[in-house]
Amino acid sequence: MEKTLEQISSLCKRRGFIFPSSEIYGGLNGFWDYGPMGAELKRNIRDAWWRFTVQWRDDVVGLDATIIMNPRIWEASGHVGGFADPMVDCKDCKKRHRADQLCEEQGLKLVRDGKAWKLPEGCKCTACGSANLTEPREFNLMFKTYVGPVEDDSSVAYLRPETAQAIFAQFLNIVPTSRKAVPFGVAQSGKSFRNEINPRNYTFRSREFEQMELEFFIRPDEAVELICGHVATLADNPDLSGDPQEDWGWEVWHRYWVEQRLKWYRLAGLPEQDLHLYWQKKDELAHYARACVDIEYAFPFGVQELEGIAARSDFDLTQHQKHSGKSMEVMDDRLRLACAAKSDEEKAEFKAKVVADWTARGKDAAAAEAFCDGLFQGRYVPHVIEPSAGTDRLALALLCNAYDEEKLVDSKGKEDVRTVLRFSPSLAPVKVAVLPLVKNKPELREKARELYRSLRRRWKCAWDETGAIGRRYRRQDEIGTPFCVTVDFDTLGEEHPELKDTVTLRFRDSMEQVRVPISELAAKIDASMEL
Numbered sequence: 001m002e003k004t005l006e007q008i009s010s011l012c013k014r015r016g017f018i019f020p021s022s023e024i025y026g027g028l029n030g031f032w033d034y035g036p037m038g039a040e041l042k043r044n045i046r047d048a049w050w051r052f053t054v055q056w057r058d059d060v061v062g063l064d065a066t067i068i069m070n071p072r073i074w075e076a077s078g079h080v081g082g083f084a085d086p087m088v089d090c091k092d093c094k095k096r097h098r099a100d101q102l103c104e105e106q107g108l109k110l111v112r113d114g115k116a117w118k119l120p121e122g123c124k125c126t127a128c129g130s131a132n133l134t135e136p137r138e139f140n141l142m143f144k145t146y147v148g149p150v151e152d153d154s155s156v157a158y159l160r161p162e163t164a165q166a167i168f169a170q171f172l173n174i175v176p177t178s179r180k181a182v183p184f185g186v187a188q189s190g191k192s193f194r195n196e197i198n199p200r201n202y203t204f205r206s207r208e209f210e211q212m213e214l215e216f217f218i219r220p221d222e223a224v225e226l227i228c229g230h231v232a233t234l235a236d237n238p239d240l241s242g243d244p245q246e247d248w249g250w251e252v253w254h255r256y257w258v259e260q261r262l263k264w265y266r267l268a269g270l271p272e273q274d275l276h277l278y279w280q281k282k283d284e285l286a287h288y289a290r291a292c293v294d295i296e297y298a299f300p301f302g303v304q305e306l307e308g309i310a311a312r313s314d315f316d317l318t319q320h321q322k323h324s325g326k327s328m329e330v331m332d333d334r335l336r337l338a339c340a341a342k343s344d345e346e347k348a349e350f351k352a353k354v355v356a357d358w359t360a361r362g363k364d365a366a367a368a369e370a371f372c373d374g375l376f377q378g379r380y381v382p383h384v385i386e387p388s389a390g391t392d393r394l395a396l397a398l399l400c401n402a403y404d405e406e407k408l409v410d411s412k413g414k415e416d417v418r419t420v421l422r423f424s425p426s427l428a429p430v431k432v433a434v435l436p437l438v439k440n441k442p443e444l445r446e447k448a449r450e451l452y453r454s455l456r457r458r459w460k461c462a463w464d465e466t467g468a469i470g471r472r473y474r475r476q477d478e479i480g481t482p483f484c485v486t487v488d489f490d491t492l493g494e495e496h497p498e499l500k501d502t503v504t505l506r507f508r509d510s511m512e513q514v515r516v517p518i519s520e521l522a523a524k525i526d527a528s529m530e531l
């Protein structure tokens with residue numbers, strides 16, 4: 001079925017998924033709150049991502065860093081100098097636009113003229129049609145604040161625009177305490193803030209949002225070559241579904257993480273045909289990046305980014321090394337031992353090759369030599385692959401994907417429409433609803449309460465005893481509850497002793513109902529959880 005953002009946002013408001021922030025005061029553009037159902041959904045996404053990325057792996061650890069950090073981090077990362085979007089104002093209607101988006105909407109391309117941006121011929125305000133626009137000017141997206149009682153330049157700090165930088169800034173604490181050796185990763189999820197010029201498409205581009213980011217540190221290809229004698233590339237057709245291998249170069253690691261992340265989105269319930277990969281072109285890549293892939297989803301408003309997966313070389317750690325004056329090198333015992341076994345001639349030959357390679361890429365020969373000398377002692381600054389996802393974007397994608405309106409015809413030929421959210425059970429806000437068939441029979445109600453109390457220790461459950469059972473099922477369908485359990489007279493076994501301690505289990509998607517012993521219920525529900 002065709003779905004619109006209006007249908008989805010209306011259900012989200014009605015059933016407590018998403019509300020405009022501070023609504024009683026007219027809201028605040030670009031800020032959204034998650035209601036009782038939305039809070040559960042987002043928490044499930046975060047927790048499932050953590051299980052998939054950290055808990056189920058041996059080579060990733062976690063971090064939970066502060067939102068406000070020393071502002072020198074953002075100087076080192078390049079955010080103070082360069083985290084800006086070009087902005088234009090319409091001089092007639094006063095509407096403010098992000099210049100690149102304004103051009104894109106009209107099939108035009110914003111032009112870089114030296115350091116400045118220029119609007120192409122024909123670009124107009126999309127709100128009023130006027131061509132009377134200001135020149136584009138850069139607008140830094142970081143929210144500024146002050147730390148302490150004095151508001152001056154020395155107390156300026158920023159709300160983090162990404163969670164990633166804290167991982168680099170804490171690298172030297174994490175390495176010894178985690179007892180992990182490269183290749184290994186550090187994951188963090190949490191709030192990020194960007195003063196977006198033009199928040200839009202519901203929660204898709206917000207000013208306060210959550211990210212789930214992984215920095216996966218790998219050996220530079222030169223270190224892999226010294227250890228393994230060669231560097232595996234994609235041309236070697238490596239098995240990306242198995243365990244990572246020691247001879248993988250950055251290109252294979254990058255592709256491995258693209259596959260891992262696609263697997264995550266499939267497990268989260270997004271269908272293959274709605275997931276797209278966009279490989280950034282050479283001229284779109286940041287100067288330090290070797291490759292970047294966006295995983296995109298077909299939202300009702302177009303195919304848009306869910307996550308970026310970038311191969312960022314050693315740029316970030318090197319920047320923090322320069323700005324903090326602290327060495328970000330690791331000691332790699334495998335490398336040190338491999339180099340100790342090499343002759344001086346072998347090392348000289350290797351060094352000559354690296355110098356030739358680096359200088360061909362416009363890099364400094366002395367830096368290449370120093371890099372090789374470090375490698376021969378087992379030292380280097382790790383490179384990094386960064387899969388960076390948006391929690392709110394995934395929540396929105398899951399809502400869009402789950403939303404369905406199903407036409408039903410009852411036995412008397414009467415037509416009806418059932419609104420249902422078809423979430424994967426692992427991410428559904430409520431897993432099980434326990435419904436006593438009637439509320440005025442104390443033994444039956446107590447039996448249902450007992451079951452509810454036991455199930456809710458493991459899963460978020462709902463208790464609903466009001467209204468006809470059919471209406472109660474529909475209420476659960478609308479919030480995407482995969483299982484409803486009805487406790488009825490047979491559960492008590494008064495008339496049919498053989499049915500004692502059995503319940504009706506009703507499946508959300510098929511609406512099929514089966515009779516199940518209470519003792520088998522938890523295992524049945526558990527078996528449906530993929531994440």
Ligand code: GAP
Binds near residue numbers: 164211213
């Ligand atoms: N550390 C890299 C980084 O932050 P990004 O592409 O700017 O990269 C990563 O952001 C992800 O964060 C995006 O793919 C998106 O899912 C989410 N994201 C970024 N800006 C957002 C915004 N304004 N609102 C909601 N999500 C956003």
